[in-house]
Amino acid sequence: MTILSVPLGDRSYDVHIGTLTAEETAERLAEAMGNPSGVAVLVDEHVAEVSPRVAPLLAALAARLPCVRMFRLPRGESAKNLAAVERTCQWLAESGYDRGSVIVGVGGGAATDHAGFVAAIYLRGIAFALCPTTLLAAVDASVGGKTGVDIPAGKNLVGAFHQPCVVAADLGFLGTLPGRAIAAGMAEVVKAGLVADAELFASLEAILGPALGPERLPAAVARAVRVKIDVVSEDERERGRRAILNFGHTFGHAVEAASGYELLHGEAVSLGMLAALALGEARGVTVPGLAARTRGLLAKLGLPVDVKARVSPAVLDRMEVDKKRRSDKVRFVFVPRPGEAVLHDIPLAELKQELQSAI
Numbered sequence: 001m002t003i004l005s006v007p008l009g010d011r012s013y014d015v016h017i018g019t020l021t022a023e024e025t026a027e028r029l030a031e032a033m034g035n036p037s038g039v040a041v042l043v044d045e046h047v048a049e050v051s052p053r054v055a056p057l058l059a060a061l062a063a064r065l066p067c068v069r070m071f072r073l074p075r076g077e078s079a080k081n082l083a084a085v086e087r088t089c090q091w092l093a094e095s096g097y098d099r100g101s102v103i104v105g106v107g108g109g110a111a112t113d114h115a116g117f118v119a120a121i122y123l124r125g126i127a128f129a130l131c132p133t134t135l136l137a138a139v140d141a142s143v144g145g146k147t148g149v150d151i152p153a154g155k156n157l158v159g160a161f162h163q164p165c166v167v168a169a170d171l172g173f174l175g176t177l178p179g180r181a182i183a184a185g186m187a188e189v190v191k192a193g194l195v196a197d198a199e200l201f202a203s204l205e206a207i208l209g210p211a212l213g214p215e216r217l218p219a220a221v222a223r224a225v226r227v228k229i230d231v232v233s234e235d236e237r238e239r240g241r242r243a244i245l246n247f248g249h250t251f252g253h254a255v256e257a258a259s260g261y262e263l264l265h266g267e268a269v270s271l272g273m274l275a276a277l278a279l280g281e282a283r284g285v286t287v288p289g290l291a292a293r294t295r296g297l298l299a300k301l302g303l304p305v306d307v308k309a310r311v312s313p314a315v316l317d318r319m320e321v322d323k324k325r326r327s328d329k330v331r332f333v334f335v336p337r338p339g340e341a342v343l344h345d346i347p348l349a350e351l352k353q354e355l356q357s358a359i
């Protein structure tokens with residue numbers, strides 16, 4: 001097991017990564033919680049149904065902590081809306097959970113975003129712990145304290161910064177995750193390598209097969225989490241450097257939305273990273289050939305790489321609602337070479353035109 005610490009003063013916490021037993025996970029969570037008055041375990045309903053790891057985890061928590069009860073969240077993204085948040089808060093109140101209670105979020109990034117947001121607002125804020133069950137949630141969503149839900153105007157437009165007290169990423173949960181979702185999570189691992197860890201990027205390129213075996217996955221996850229921790233601990237509220245984690249997301253979000261969310265987030269990020277690298281090469285910011293190398297790696301991992309097929313005026317227009325936009329400029333992330341990222345503010349009209357010709 002790898003333990004990484006997120007250094008944020010009195011809000012610091014540990015991230016435990018590995019194939020953990022239910023006992024180990026419960027032990028880590030109980031240690032971090034201290035003496036809670038109750039523990040509300042919010043679980044993605046699909047995970048509760050298909051994963052053999054949920055029941056033992058609940059039993060192990062109940063053996064150590066008071067008032068452990070489970071509440072099922074709607075599956076995946078359908079948990080990320082204000083109506084679902086209200087239902088969870090209502091259940092917490094009716095069940096008597098008070099300020100001394102702790103929430104545990106179990107599921108993918110949607111469930112962890114929901115659980116964190118509920119913890120940020122229930123009784124004006126209570127503590128929470130996370131057990132990510134997808135690769136994307138393990139490497140990205142569960143770490144860093146961004147919580148929130150979607151509204152009809154757009155994804156993640158309502159939320160709060162609220163850090164968990166501990167994250168236990170039991171990679172055993174990935175056993176029931178479809179291959180497509182694993183590949184989508186790998187896109188974020190590639191992103192971490194590209195923006196801040198050249199060695200991680202090189203080690204992914206060196207893999208022969210499409211997937212990392214159980215002997216290599218934990219190390220790659222830990223390196224990607226390390227990148228996120230380094231960036232977040234320097235810029236918790238995304239006032240500057242944290243924006244480098246949005247590499248591939250400007251075009252990615254636009255493609256994801258334009259596909260009607262048929263593309264998984266990581267698949268859209270794969271296309272977004274390739275678009276950003278092509279634009280970087282066209283502008284002379286990115287070393288020539290990096291787009292082709294990355295395309296080879298992403299294709300090997302089973303991710304979509306045909307950017308040309310996805311670009312259209314409608315997609316480019318979607319970039320206008322991107323949260324990263326400041327007045328008429330977009331803060332765009334470029335990767336000059338693996339392990340390095342820079343931010344450029346580009347007028348939206350210029351960006352659209354350049355992207356179209358670079359792709």
Ligand SMILES: NC(=O)c1ccc[n+]([C@@H]2O[C@H](COP(=O)([O-])OP(=O)(O)OC[C@H]3O[C@@H](n4cnc5c(N)ncnc54)[C@H](O)[C@@H]3O)[C@@H](O)[C@H]2O)c1
Nearest residue numbers: 046076077108109110133134136137140141146173176177
């Ligand atoms: N807070 C952050 O910093 C941050 C970062 C990245 C992404 N996100 C958010 O994360 C969400 C995407 O997360 P995701 O990709 O994990 O998807 P998800 O949470 O929507 O889960 C995808 C599907 O996988 C299922 N699932 C989850 N774990 C499973 C398991 N172990 N076995 C079988 N099925 C399982 C879910 O039920 C769901 O149907 C988005 O809402 C995104 O905005 C947040």
